[in-house]
Amino acid sequence: MPSLETTFCGLRLPSPFVNGSGTLDALVSGTLGVSAFVTKTVTLNPREGNPPPRIAETPAGMVNSIGLANPGLDRFCEDDLPRLAELGVPIVASVGGWSPGEYATAVARIAAHPAVVAIELNVSCPNVESGCISIGTDPRETRALVERCRAEANVPVLAKLSPSVTEIEAIATAAAEGGADGLVLINTLRGIAIDRATLRPLLGGGGGGLSGPAVKPVALHAVFHAYAATGLPIVGMGGVSSGADASEFLAAGATLVGIGTALFRDPGVVERAALELADELGRRGASGPEDLVAAAHPPTSTSSRA
Amino acid sequence: MLPPSRSLAVRAVEACGAYTLLRLARDGADAGVPGQFFMLRADPAPADAYLPRPISAAWADDDELAFLLDIRGPGTRALAAAGTVDVLGPLGRGFELAPGPALLVGGGIGAAILPWLVRILPDARVLLGFRSEAHAVCAGLVHPQATVVVEPGLVTEPLARLLPGFEGTVYACGPDAMLGAVAALAAEHGVACQLAMEAAMACGFGACHGCAVKIDGRWKRLCVEGPVVEASRAVA
Numbered sequence: 001m002p003s004l005e006t007t008f009c010g011l012r013l014p015s016p017f018v019n020g021s022g023t024l025d026a027l028v029s030g031t032l033g034v035s036a037f038v039t040k041t042v043t044l045n046p047r048e049g050n051p052p053p054r055i056a057e058t059p060a061g062m063v064n065s066i067g068l069a070n071p072g073l074d075r076f077c078e079d080d081l082p083r084l085a086e087l088g089v090p091i092v093a094s095v096g097g098w099s100p101g102e103y104a105t106a107v108a109r110i111a112a113h114p115a116v117v118a119i120e121l122n123v124s125c126p127n128v129e130s131g132c133i134s135i136g137t138d139p140r141e142t143r144a145l146v147e148r149c150r151a152e153a154n155v156p157v158l159a160k161l162s163p164s165v166t167e168i169e170a171i172a173t174a175a176a177e178g179g180a181d182g183l184v185l186i187n188t189l190r191g192i193a194i195d196r197a198t199l200r201p202l203l204g205g206g207g208g209g210l211s212g213p214a215v216k217p218v219a220l221h222a223v224f225h226a227y228a229a230t231g232l233p234i235v236g237m238g239g240v241s242s243g244a245d246a247s248e249f250l251a252a253g254a255t256l257v258g259i260g261t262a263l264f265r266d267p268g269v270v271e272r273a274a275l276e277l278a279d280e281l282g283r284r285g286a287s288g289p290e291d292l293v294a295a296a297h298p299p300t301s302t303s304s305r306a
Numbered sequence: 307m308l309p310p311s312r313s314l315a316v317r318a319v320e321a322c323g324a325y326t327l328l329r330l331a332r333d334g335a336d337a338g339v340p341g342q343f344f345m346l347r348a349d350p351a352p353a354d355a356y357l358p359r360p361i362s363a364a365w366a367d368d369d370e371l372a373f374l375l376d377i378r379g380p381g382t383r384a385l386a387a388a389g390t391v392d393v394l395g396p397l398g399r400g401f402e403l404a405p406g407p408a409l410l411v412g413g414g415i416g417a418a419i420l421p422w423l424v425r426i427l428p429d430a431r432v433l434l435g436f437r438s439e440a441h442a443v444c445a446g447l448v449h450p451q452a453t454v455v456v457e458p459g460l461v462t463e464p465l466a467r468l469l470p471g472f473e474g475t476v477y478a479c480g481p482d483a484m485l486g487a488v489a490a491l492a493a494e495h496g497v498a499c500q501l502a503m504e505a506a507m508a509c510g511f512g513a514c515h516g517c518a519v520k521i522d523g524r525w526k527r528l529c530v531e532g533p534v535v536e537a538s539r540a541v542a
Contacts, residue, residue: 028512028530030307040515048525055508055516057381059354062508066515069525212356264509265347265357267308267394 002281004274006289008255009156009181009233011036011090011117016246016277016289017270020211020237020260021094021120021160021184022066026087027080032263033270036256037089039080041096041122044106046072050205056193061212061239062261063191065205068096068125073106077113085115094120094160100148111153119153121146121180124162124187126209136162139174146178156181158235163215163222164190172226182233183226184258186219211261213239220252227253227294241269243276250292308511309336311394313349317370319386323443325415326375326386327364330393337366338396340422341479341502341534345395345510346373348381348388355381358394360507360517362479362533364447365422374418374444397510398533401500406474409433411488412448413461413480414441419502420448423477430477431468435461435484462487469495476537478502489537499537503528 004015013035022040024032031037049069056063071080084091093110097103107119123136123145135141142159150157159175161168163186172183188209195202219238227234236254240246241262249257262269277289286292314330321327340363347358359381364372371393375382385391401423408430412420417434424430432452436442445454455461461484465476469491478488479502492499505517505528518525519532522539 022515023513025512028307032308049515049518051525052516052518053506054518055506055514057355057357060356062357064508064514064516069515069518261356261508264514266311266392267509267511268311 001278002286003288004278006255008235009118009158011156013090013256015274016250016256017274018092018235018256018258019263019270020258021122023260023263027083029267031087031089032267033274034089036092036117037084037087038092038120038258039084039094040070041068041094041125042070042073042076042106042110043068043096044073044102046070046075050203052204053202054204056202056208058191058193058210058212059214061210061214063193063203063208063210064188065203065208067205073109077109081110081113081115085113090117091115092118092120092158094122095149096122096125100145103145104148104152107149107157108152111155116155118156118158118181119149120158120160120184121149122160122187124160126162126164126188126190126207136171137165139170142171143174143178146175146180150179158182158184160184160187161222161226162187163218163238168222168225169229172230172232176230176232180232182235183230184235184237185222185226186215186238189215189218211238213241215239216245220248223249223252223254224296228297241265241273243273243278243280246273246277247280247292250289251294251296253294253297255290255293309395309397311392314371314391314393316389316391322374322447324438324440325418325444326377327447328373328375328385328391330371330373330391332366332369332371335371335393336396337363337371339400340426341400341419342396342398343510343533344373344393344397345507346385347392348384349390349392352380352384355379355384357381357508358392358510359385360510360529362419362502363422364418365425374415374447376415394510398529399531401477401502401534403427404475404498407431407472408474409465409468409472409476411461411465411476411478411480413484416478416480416484416502416504417444417448419479424449433461433464433468435459435480460487462491466491469497472497474498475500486541489541492537493541500534501537501540502534503532503540
């Protein structure tokens with residue numbers, strides 16, 4: 001069976017499968033087969049998160065409004081990071097904030113930890129009133145933020161982008177110009193669930209973010225065009241729950257594949273998808289997942305930076 | 307760190323008044339303790355029920371795991387029609403049984419987790435509240451001598467009569483309003499009280515942060531902190 005080993009931003013990983021930020025608490029459940037663990041987004045100050053209800057099931061997916069619940073930078077660095085470092089997998093730390101200064105402070109401190117192999121800048125959370133997603137929908141702000149954080153980090157910096165923008169190419173290009181080493185897409189789509197009994201918004205935070213199989217074509221579209229525009233290494237995610245889904249993301253231009261909502265449904269999904277992907281690579285006669293990366297693109301559309 | 311996910315065969319699906327009893331072949335699966343819960347998903351699951359459902363066992367025999375369902379939507383409907391159910395669990399923290407007398411209080415589908423507790427605490431006094439006679443049919447599964455109250459009566463009425471001088475532990479499961487009233491009465495009489503709480507969950511194992519409940523005055527994950535919580539922590 002072919003090896004699933006993959007190189008991403010200079011990191012050699014045993015498989016292309018990681019978790020989506022905020023969809024796995026490795027300190028509670030273990031790492032469930034991911035090759036690198038992506039943390040829940042950390043902000044400078046602790047956040048309790050939004051009032052419940054926080055989740056609503058929708059056809060082939062769910063809408064969530066968690067609201068970046070996290071222990072804050074101090075406790076994350078003092079309590080969580082040392083325990084995460086003992087799990088034996090590389091750590092990708094996801095960072096959020098309300099100003100470039102907040103992001104930069106968190107990035108500088110977290111990136112200094114030896115277990116952290118990359119930083120994900122979450123500029124796309126739909127569940128907070130400002131900051132985050134408002135940065136990630138503006139190319140100028142995205143570029144400036146990435147530039148500032150890049151200067152603070154001695155590890156690769158990835159920009160996690162929202163699909164809820166008019167042109168993903170513009171934001172992806174701005175992140176690349178700011179010095180992003182890679183992209184992560186997609187975050188959830190903005191969505192809302194209405195309570196059928198009361199006819200009021202169901203979630204405590206009002207709106208939320210849609211995820212699950214329902215978003216996969218949107219995610220593939222974003223990965224495809226971000227790759228075509230930048231050639232940057234991409235962590236592709238959105239509705240992945242099988243090896244076949246993963247191969248579609250690789251073909252669209254992703255190098256790593258994130259699994260998120262499917263983990264909620266089945267904690268064995270990463271291990272199963274890895275077996276399925278290895279099987280598929282074998283059937284195709286591929287030597288590894290990298291053989292499939294950008295297969296959906298005509299040879300001329302990829303840039304030399306891939 | 308996580309229990310294995312099991313695929314268990316459905317032995318029987320039986321109407322129980324307004325509720326439905328789902329009996330699974332246990333097949334050696336770990337049953338945990340009363341008050342813990344399982345994530346149940348029909349296999350195959352319909353497209354409109356993507357996520358599993360968190361449900362505590364009504365009882366566990368050597369060869370059977372039983373769940374009482376309140377069929378409200380596509381997830382529970384699919385469970386009642388399934389031939390096989392994917393079961394992840396036991397999850398969370400169950401009841402911590404204390405020595406001394408026990409008072410079990412159940413409201414609505416919250417009564418579903420009490421039959422197992424009654425098997426372990428056969429001398430417990432049982433109080434159950436339901437919104438209709440059809441819902442109250444399931445009281446027979448819990449205890450033949452249970453005190454049953456049907457709306458507009460409230461289960462807290464007999465509880466208020468029993469608590470003065472009661473030296474033991476109250477174990478309660480039911481809707482939030484009932485749990486709040488039970489906790490307040492227990493606190494008033496200085497009686498220890500454990501609440502089995504409910505929240506919508508996507509995962510059941512701490513990943514999604516969807517099941518936020520106020521515990522110790524803060525939003526916390528019920529699947530990790532509970533679902534059984536010391537009453538004083540839940541109403542703090």
